[in-house]
Each structure stands twice: as C-alpha cells, then as structure tokens.
Amino acid sequence: MVMPRAASDEQAKMDRVRIPVPPVESSGRATIATxxxxxxxxxxxxxxxxxxxxxxxxxxxxxxxxxxxxxxxxxxxxxxxxxxxxxxxxxxxxxxxxxxxxxxxxxxxxxxxxxxxxxxxxxxxxxxxxxxxxxxxxxxxxxxxxxxxxxxxxxxxxxxxxxxxxxxxxxxxxxxxxxxxxxxxxxxxxxxxxxxxxxxxxxxxxxxxxxxxxxxxxxxxxxxxxxxxxDTKLAGQLDDITRSRARITTAFDAERRRIERDLHDGAQQRLTAVIMTLGSLRYQHDRGDDITPLIDQARADAQQAVNELRDIVHGIYPAALRDHDLAEALDELTVRAEAAGLSTSAHIDLPAGLPGDVEVGIYFAASELFTNVAKHAQAGAVLLAARHTPDGTLYVTVEDDGRGGARPDGTGLLGVIDRIETLGGRVKITSPVGGPTRVTLEVPCASS
Structure with missing residues (x-):
C-alpha cells in the first residue's frame, strides 16, 4: 500500500535541480540578448x-x-x-x-x-x-x-x-x-x-x-x-548528451532486433503451428477421425503465443502503468522485491496525472535500479522514496544496504542515466565501497 508522508530531513537536504529558463518578455517569448x-x-x-x-x-x-x-x-x-x-x-x-x-x-x-x-x-x-x-x-x-x-x-x-x-x-x-x-x-x-x-x-x-x-x-x-x-561545464554536458544519444540509438536498434527475434522465434512459430494444426484438424474432421487431441494442441499453441506476445508487450510498455498511476506502479516494485527476499520500505508521495513519458521513464529506471540491487548489491534491505516538490521537480531515491562500489559507467546505470537525461533530468549516485548505495533520480515535470 502506498504510504504518503513528509520527506525526511535527509531528503530535504538533497540538491535540487535548477533547469535554466531564459527570461521572457511580456509576450511569453525569450528575451533577445544580442x-x-x-x-x-x-x-x-x-x-x-x-x-x-x-x-x-x-x-x-x-x-x-x-x-x-x-x-x-x-x-x-x-x-x-x-x-x-x-x-x-x-x-x-x-x-x-x-x-x-x-x-x-x-x-x-x-x-x-x-x-x-x-x-x-x-x-x-x-x-x-x-x-x-x-x-x-x-x-x-x-x-x-x-x-x-x-x-x-x-x-x-x-x-x-x-x-x-x-x-x-x-x-x-x-x-x-x-x-x-x-x-x-x-x-x-x-x-x-x-x-x-x-x-x-x-x-x-x-x-x-x-x-x-x-x-x-x-x-x-x-x-x-x-x-x-x-563554459567547460556546458561543453561537458553537451558531450555527455551526445554520447547518451548514441547509446540510446544503439539500445533502440538492439531492442528492435530483440523484438523482431522474439516475434519470429516465439509467437510467429506458435501461430504457424496453430495454422498447421487447424489444417490437420480439418483433414481429420473430413475423414471422421477423433479431432479432440488436435483441438487441445491448437489451444495450447494459441495460449503459448498469447503469453509470449504479452511478455514482449510488457517489455515495451509496463503493464503496471496501464492499470495504475506511477505511485502504485512504484509500490508494486517494492512488493515484488519483498517477494524476492529483500526487506523493503516505501515512502511515496506523488500526484496523479504526471506526463506519460515521465511516468514510463521513471518506472523503467526504478525497475532497473531494483534489478541491480537484486543481482549485484548483495543487499538485505532497500528503500524507495518518491516525492514531487512545488517547484515541479520529481525526486525518486533508491537506497540499499549492500556492498557499494557501484560504477556510473556500468551497463545498468548507464541505461538509467540515459533514460533520465532524455527527460531533461539528472542522476545523482552515491556508492562508497562498503555501502550504502543511493541513487536519486531528479526530473523536472509538472502534474497535468
């Protein structure tokens, strides 16, 4: 169950992202500077x-x-x-x-x-x-x-x-x-x-x-x-964005090829088997033979194709967000982590009606962070905290008590960073050797 409550003192001390906004004239357009x-x-x-x-x-x-x-x-x-x-x-x-x-x-x-x-x-x-x-x-x-x-x-x-x-x-x-x-x-x-x-x-x-x-x-x-x-800082940010876009393009191509491969090797083969089974069923029916085994086989193949299609679609858009908002979807992550053996706690205070791209990006990033904790952190407990501040910034923090030493250039964290930077946000990582590891996602957004 989602438990809204005030952010902790430690969270309140976190640096807030300030997205530079150009001054505007009374007409709402950017001020002419030169x-x-x-x-x-x-x-x-x-x-x-x-x-x-x-x-x-x-x-x-x-x-x-x-x-x-x-x-x-x-x-x-x-x-x-x-x-x-x-x-x-x-x-x-x-x-x-x-x-x-x-x-x-x-x-x-x-x-x-x-x-x-x-x-x-x-x-x-x-x-x-x-x-x-x-x-x-x-x-x-x-x-x-x-x-x-x-x-x-x-x-x-x-x-x-x-x-x-x-x-x-x-x-x-x-x-x-x-x-x-x-x-x-x-x-x-x-x-x-x-x-x-x-x-x-x-x-x-x-x-x-x-x-x-x-x-x-x-x-x-x-x-x-x-x-x-x-401005070397700005130049560095531009280089980071360029590399991030290159990684996103590569990841997109790899994901497209994965989907094509899964469809070809999985659902397409199952549906082809269903078609062949139906052809055999018609032949056996015309001869007056027992067609019950063929019907059962066609039903099993069709059900397997549906399951494989559901798995593919789930990788494209999370099912949790089709039925719930981001707050409930994040809470569902902690429930699954609890079922996997981690001691979890959640402090989620998010409004409804957040932009769809922000919800998807945050959910996939948080899901990747939980996967990293389960696979690499050797942690026993994980904390998920999410809040939306009045200035329009969304903060999501995942903290575990594992061994620490997480590297920002690792494949998992690079994917998280790319997703959040695509939304105009940033990722703050603190992971000393020996732990704990804390990853904070900061994304500028406003509820609709």
Whole structure:
C-alpha cells in the first residue's frame, strides 16, 4: 500500500535541480540578448528597438577605449590586457544581455608573486592582451564606419533641410553661406530637390543603422570570445548528451532486433503451428477421425503465443502503468522485491496525472535500479522514496544496504542515466565501497 508522508530531513537536504529558463518578455517569448538576434528576429522593426542605439554607443566608444588603453596600459606589458578585459566585460553589457563572469581564478594564497604567476599561466590573460591589440584597428574601422554611414547622411539631411527652408522663405542661400561650403548634393536650388536629398539622406541613415548593428554584433562576438573563458561545464554536458544519444540509438536498434527475434522465434512459430494444426484438424474432421487431441494442441499453441506476445508487450510498455498511476506502479516494485527476499520500505508521495513519458521513464529506471540491487548489491534491505516538490521537480531515491562500489559507467546505470537525461533530468549516485548505495533520480515535470 502506498504510504504518503513528509520527506525526511535527509531528503530535504538533497540538491535540487535548477533547469535554466531564459527570461521572457511580456509576450511569453525569450528575451533577445544580442543585436544579431534582434536583427534576425525582427528585421523590419529593428529601428524601433534599442539595439541600434546600443550598437551605436558600443562602436562610438570603441576608439576612446582603445586610445586610452594604448596610452596608459602599455607599461604593464603582458598584463596590459587585464584592465582592458574588465572594462570590456562591463561595456559588453550594452550589446549582450547574457552575463560575462570574470574568467580569472582567485589566487590560492596571498602575495603579488603568486598572483603574477597565476595570471601568467591563464590563457585568458593572453587573449585579453590579444584583444587589446586587435581593438586598435577595430577602433579605426568603427570610426570610419560611423563617419561614412552616419555622419555624411546626417550632414546631407541637415544641409538639405536648411536650404529647403531658405528657398521656401525666398532667401538667397549664397547670402547666408557660400555654395562651396555645402555638400555637393545640395547645390541644386530647387526646394523639391532639397526634399529629395533629405529623404535620400534619411534612407541612407536608416540603412547605416542596420550596418552599425551588424558591425556591433561582429565586434561583440569577437570580444566575448577573447575576454571570457568557454563554459567547460556546458561543453561537458553537451558531450555527455551526445554520447547518451548514441547509446540510446544503439539500445533502440538492439531492442528492435530483440523484438523482431522474439516475434519470429516465439509467437510467429506458435501461430504457424496453430495454422498447421487447424489444417490437420480439418483433414481429420473430413475423414471422421477423433479431432479432440488436435483441438487441445491448437489451444495450447494459441495460449503459448498469447503469453509470449504479452511478455514482449510488457517489455515495451509496463503493464503496471496501464492499470495504475506511477505511485502504485512504484509500490508494486517494492512488493515484488519483498517477494524476492529483500526487506523493503516505501515512502511515496506523488500526484496523479504526471506526463506519460515521465511516468514510463521513471518506472523503467526504478525497475532497473531494483534489478541491480537484486543481482549485484548483495543487499538485505532497500528503500524507495518518491516525492514531487512545488517547484515541479520529481525526486525518486533508491537506497540499499549492500556492498557499494557501484560504477556510473556500468551497463545498468548507464541505461538509467540515459533514460533520465532524455527527460531533461539528472542522476545523482552515491556508492562508497562498503555501502550504502543511493541513487536519486531528479526530473523536472509538472502534474497535468
């Protein structure tokens, strides 16, 4: 019988899984974090967002930052990139809403010499210095870009509007300024032509803001690459997921071949025997012979085929979940373990209506854990605890008093890890030599 009760103090201390969720706008969509993302997602509405102006401020301050760094930080030699990296990580927030943590490690012991040796060994110290060197030509390019795509169109717009006003008022432009002082595009003294020049300048200015946004995205990407360390933890998780998917694919193919083999060697052969028996039965019936033995044989073969099909289907989808929810199915596992000679206890407090894929994954994982305990742990008792927290995380713990030393790279535990990671969760294994072994499944889910 399922016994709901409050989680124990020890369970309450378990680390909870925090699945990173991107911040959302009021529309429920993920927040745009970079100019490039804004340009890809809303190209027609880019100019009414803050990203072109953020990009403009980022590029416009680049020459000043580069000049100050080149004039003041060169005496630091190899460490000249450190102050620049700090400034650039702060400035990067204008065009990148994702956090850029300080990549430099803290010194293990105090002392300037220790700090110097640590910084000299860090890769990011040298990439920050490289960033400073690269920033000098980038600042020249930024200044040239802003001049060509923004200042020239802005000057054209201003002069064209000024001439338009003077011409409409009937004032001779040469009485105010010389024609040679004005841009060549504004020498036409037709007011409508001046409006055309102003409109053309406005169009070029708007296109220039797109170029500024694109340039800021490129500089942002390069800067982030040079002044921050790659997320090795995330890269490791990606490698784990890749290997997990490969194992899942291999296991799926092996399971498919097993089902094909079981159907061919088992149920298919039994049904073929039934067909042959029925043919013999018809022949014997036409001759007037006793057909009772053939009927019994056909019935036995059919029953055997049904049993074999039931076993195959049970391996695909657990029968316990067809008739019960996850809580009762897990409790049934403990009952079977008790019948097999293990002393079991269960503390299960799960709501009904959990997602079907979560129920199947948790059940098969827990069943595999019980199988491992029975085969390898040399245990006398096993504990199953399951709970669903308000934050939407499902915890299932299987603990035994066996010999311990369980290896996460073992075939059984690898299958458990693959199942849970497929659901977006993780598996926490504690198994010192001598025991006890505790395996906790943590899966983010919400009851429906």
């Amino acid at each position: 100019p490039g993302a804004a340009l890809r997602r809303h190209p027609m509405r880019l100019l009414v967002t803050s990203w072109p102006w953020r990009s403009l401020a980022y590029l416009a301050t680049t020459p000043a930052v580069s000049m100050v760094w080149a004039m003041t930080c060169w005496p630091l030699l190899a460490l000249a990139g450190l102050p620049l990296g700090r400034v650039e990580r702060w400035r990067l927030r204008w065009v990148d809403r994702r956090p850029v943590p300080n990549p430099h490690a803290a010194a293990a012991s105090p002392g300037f010499a220790t700090w110097m040796r640590l910084r000299a060994r860090e890769r990011v110290t040298w990439t920050e210095l490289l960033h400073g060197v690269v920033l000098v030509p980038l600042s020249v390019l930024s200044f040239a870009l802003l001049t060509v795509v923004l200042l020239v169109p802005a000057a054209t717009i201003a002069s064209s509007i000024a001439l338009f006003v003077l011409l409409v008022l009937g004032v001779d432009p040469t009485a105010v300024t010389t024609v040679s002082d004005l841009p060549t595009s504004t020498v036409n003294e037709n007011p409508l032509a001046q409006l055309g020049f102003a409109a053309l300048g406005a169009l070029v200015l708007m296109l220039g803001l797109y170029l500024v946004t694109l340039a800021a995205e490129g500089q942002r990407h390069l800067t982030r690459l040079l002044i921050s360390e790659p």
